[in-house]
Structure formats: structure tokens, C-alpha cells
Amino acid sequence: MCSRFENKETGLSIFTKIEKGSEYKVINNAPENLKQISIAPNDDILIIKNSEGNLEMNKKTWGIKFDEKSPLIFNSRIETIISKNYWNNLFDKNRCLIPATAFYEWKQTGNIKIPHRIALQDYGLFFIAGLYIKVNNVFCATIITTEPNTTIAKIHNRMPVIMMQEEGIEFLLSGKEEALSKCKPLDDRVKIDAEIAKDILTAKQKEVLSKNKKEE
Secondary structure, three states, X not given: OOOEEEOOOOHHHHHHHHHXXXXXXXXXXXXXXXXXXXXXXXXXXXXEEEEOOEEEEEEEEEOEOOOOOOOOEOEEEHHXXXXXXXXXXXXXXXXXXXXXXXXXXXXXXXXXXXXXXXXXXXXXXXXXXEEEXXXXXXXXXXXXXXXXXXXXXXXXXXXXXXXXXXXXXHHHHOOHHHHHHOOOOOOOOOOEEEEEOHHHOOHHHHHHHHHHHHHO
């Protein structure tokens, strides 16, 4: 489960990078000054979607809530998307990319979970596959998750579906079946940096890590 991520890029910088490396028109409706570090469910995030063959970037709220009693859905398992008609149809029509510079996963350490910041060594910016929808006049989005690759499996049992720019654009513009085939764990050949996320540790987590270090 991915419950935090980071995007230190701005709408303008992402627009510039995509426009420079793509033959497609990019429509930038993204606001600036969104939260960049430890982005959490219910925060506003940037998304890129297919808009009649063009790429449109704008803002959505992270997490889908259908009514007051339903849970907030901020992750959508690819297995559920494949097997459930509602999510399958949403995937067909409402795919998006969520720009990110890192994401966080929590590793079980004794009786506590420790957050790890996970970034790609050779890519400052990457894209997380997602879905978007309008519910009760709120424009919202969810992250698509899959099984972990070899590196992430040492930390957590799920990971977001990660794509680089070219593959991400193909994901948005291709048909449903081809897009589904791209929703897989990150290739193990992509170098990953995973380290304890010191900037978001709680006092209890710091205490446990300090105690473990002393016992080593």
C-alpha cells in the first residue's frame, strides 16, 4: 500500500519536460505550490490524463470516497481492476499519470513499521499509474498498485505501478488491454535508492531505531 509520496517538481517544470520530450500537445492547467513532501491521501495532487489525444495536466484530490460511510480509496489493486467490472470500466476510460519524485513504504521492524523513502537513481521524475473520477462534485484520483519487484519486496508486499515518460504516455493513449499489460512491477534492472525517511519519523519510530542501533 502506498500512503505517501513525494513530488518536488512543479506543474511548470513537469510541463516543460514533457513538452520537450514528446510529440504530443500538452495542456497545462496545473496550479503551482501544491504540497511536495509526504503527500498524503486527501491532499491535492497533479495528474496527467488523455484529453482527446492531447496530454492535459491538472489537479485532483488523492483518494475516492463514494459516500460518508465508504472508505477512502487511495490505492486500487490492479488485480481488482482486472476482475471487477466497475474498476475495469473506469480503467478503460479514466486512466491518468501521477508525477512523483519518490514514494514511501513502511517496513515492519519488530513491533513497529518504519517509513522508507524510495527513489529511482537514474530518474529524478517518474510517473505512477492512476485512475481519476468525479464523485459528488469532487475531482479525485487513486494510485494503481501491483506486486512488488525484488527490491521493494524486502520492504513491503505492494508497490505503485511506476512508468517513465514514454511508457506513461503510451499507457494513457493506448487501448485498455495494452494499458493493462503495462501495469506490472518495476523492472528489477532499474536502480532504486531506499532509505529510512528521517523527515517523517514519529518520536516512537526514532526511539525504536535508536534502541536497535545501540543493540547492534
